[in-house]
Structures are given as structure tokens and as C-alpha cells.
Amino acid sequence: MRWGCYLPVMTALLFGAMAAPARAATIQIATTDLVFAPSEVSAKVGDTVEWINKDVFAHTATARNGDFDVMMPPKKTVTSVLKKAGTIEYYCRFHPNMKAVLTIAP
Amino acid sequence: MFIRLSAAIAALSLLGNAALAQGAKPTDPQIAHIAYTAGVIDINAAKQAIAKASNKDVKSFAQDMVRDHEAVNKQALDLVKKLKVTPEDNDTSKTLSKQATEKLAELDKLKGAEYDKAYVANEVAYHKAVNGALETQLIPSASNAELKSLLQTGLKIFQGHQQHAEQVAAKLK
Numbered sequence: 584m585r586w587g588c589y590l591p592v593m594t595a596l597l598f599g600a601m602a603a604p605a606r607a608a609t610i611q612i613a614t615t616d617l618v619f620a621p622s623e624v625s626a627k628v629g630d631t632v633e634w635i636n637k638d639v640f641a642h643t644a645t646a647r648n649g650d651f652d653v654m655m656p657p658k659k660t661v662t663s664v665l666k667k668a669g670t671i672e673y674y675c676r677f678h679p680n681m682k683a684v685l686t687i688a689p
Numbered sequence: 690m691f692i693r694l695s696a697a698i699a700a701l702s703l704l705g706n707a708a709l710a711q712g713a714k715p716t717d718p719q720i721a722h723i724a725y726t727a728g729v730i731d732i733n734a735a736k737q738a739i740a741k742a743s744n745k746d747v748k749s750f751a752q753d754m755v756r757d758h759e760a761v762n763k764q765a766l767d768l769v770k771k772l773k774v775t776p777e778d779n780d781t782s783k784t785l786s787k788q789a790t791e792k793l794a795e796l797d798k799l800k801g802a803e804y805d806k807a808y809v810a811n812e813v814a815y816h817k818a819v820n821g822a823l824e825t826q827l828i829p830s831a832s833n834a835e836l837k838s839l840l841q842t843g844l845k846i847f848q849g850h851q852q853h854a855e856q857v858a859a860k861l862k
Binding site: 616617639640641657675676677678679680681 | 753756757760763764842845846848849850852853856
């Protein structure tokens with residue numbers, strides 16, 4: 584078997600990941616049929632959110648406290664970086680019945 | 690105001706009456722026609738608002754209406770084509786269109802803040818009426834699963850519009 588060939592690479596990847604525990608993550612939040620999913624997400628300051636709009640309708644991800652306001656054009660993915668900590672309720676300005684929560688740790 | 694607002698609701702409640710009178714629920718081709726017509730009516734009202742409204746929030750709400758209802762209606766057209774269903778004109782669609790034409794003429798006589806308020810108030814009432822019709826008549830009557838699912842998405846969109854219109858109306862006061 585050739586698994587041996589991959590072992591050094593895997594070890595390097597593993598140690599690489601362990602050596603940088605504070606590396607920012609990328610989190611995906613999708614809208615499908617006017618629902619944000621997952622509806623509750625935990626993240627950290629510095630993480631990137633990939634907002635994936637699977638609908639044919641434009642949406643927004645708008646923080647109630649004004650921390651962010653992301654335009655989500657139909658059938659597109661946009662990204663934003665989380666800058667401030669807090670438990671943020673957000674909604675879609677075009678369809679205020681779309682609501683979700685993002686908990687951002689410092 | 691009450692009489693004006695109730696026009697759209699009265700038209701949509703005919704749905705129930707018509708179905709009762711015939712002793713039959715609307716067919717899928719009729720449902721498709723009613724849903725499409727309801728969308729066109731809101732697009733026409735929004736186009737008038739884009740031209741006439743003076744308030745920035747009202748104008749951008751109208752632009753949202755054009756964009757969303759055109760997107761829903763495009764999906765509806767794609768679906769009927771796929772299902773090889775020809776939307777069938779019917780009394781409910783005809784009454785809706787007639788009432789809407791009257792409403793447009795009535796709104797056209799208003800100006801400035803008076804127009805803005807009347808347009809947004811009608812949007813609240815109209816979406817409420819359409820949502821009621823979707824929930825109690827159109828969705829339960831639809832037999833094709835894909836049509837039913839599109840109507841359910843439509844309901845969520847229109848409920849969103851209703852809330853959005855209520856927020857815009859509250860700000861105008």
C-alpha cells in the first residue's frame with residue numbers, strides 16, 4: 584500500500600493546524616426558501632462568514648444593532664469578516680420574517 | 690379609507706365564494722392564473738409608486754416589490770411550462786384585475802405624502818388578503834406538489850412583504 588507516502592504530509596498538516604489554534608475559520612450560512620440555515624451559529628471575531636443565497640430573491644443579513652448589513656444577491660455567495668463580539672440577532676430587510684442569531688466570541 | 694382597503698380583500702374573498710358556489714375548489718391551471726395575476730397586480734402598483742412616491746423608503750419598497758414579484762412570476766411561468774399546464778383565466782382573476790385597475794386610478798389622483806401613505810396602506814392590506822387566500826384556498830386546493838411548494842414559497846415571500854410594508858407604514862406616521 585502507498586499510505587506511507589501520505590503519512591508525512593498528514594503529520595505536517597496535523598501539526599500545522601495545531602500550531603495555529605487561533606486561525607480564523609470560515610463559516611457558511613445559507614438562505615434557502617427564505618430561511619437562514621443554520622439559524623443559530625457560534626463564531627469568533629476574525630472569522631469569515633460565507634453568506635450563500637440559494638434563493639432567486641435578493642436578501643440581506645442585517646444586524647439589529649447595526650454591526651453589519653450584508654447584501655445577498657440572488658444565487659450568489661458573498662463573504663464578510665466578523666469584527667465585533669456579541670450575540671447578534673439579524674434579519675433580512677426585504678423579508679423581515681427571516682430571522683437568525685450569530686453568537687460571536689471575542 | 691376602510692372602503693378603499695376592503696376592495697382587495699373583498700375581491701380575494703370571492704375566491705372562497707366562487708369555489709363554494711361551484712361546489713368545487715379551483716383547479717391547478719386556475720390557481721396558477723390567480724397567483725400570477727396577483728403578482729402582476731402588485732408589480733403594476735409598484736411601478737406607479739416608483740414614478741409617484743416622494744418618500745425614499747416607499748420608493749425602495751416599491752423597487753423590492755417589482756424585483757421579488759417578477760422573480761416569483763418567472764418561477765411560476767417556468768413551472769407551468771415544465772408541467773405543460775396552461776394557466777386558465779377565471780372569475781377570481783378577472784375580479785382581481787378589475788379591482789386593481791380601479792385602485793390604480795384612485796391612487797393616481799393622490800399626491801405626495803398622501804399618495805405614499807395610501808400606497809403603503811394598500812400594500813399591507815393587499816398582501817394580507819393574498820396571504821389569506823394562499824393559506825385557506827390556493828395552497829390547500831393545489832394538487833400538484835411542485836405548484837403547492839411554489840405557492841408555499843410565495844406565501845413566505847408575501848408574509849415578508851406584509852411585515853416590510855407594515856414597517857414602512859409605521860415610519861410614515
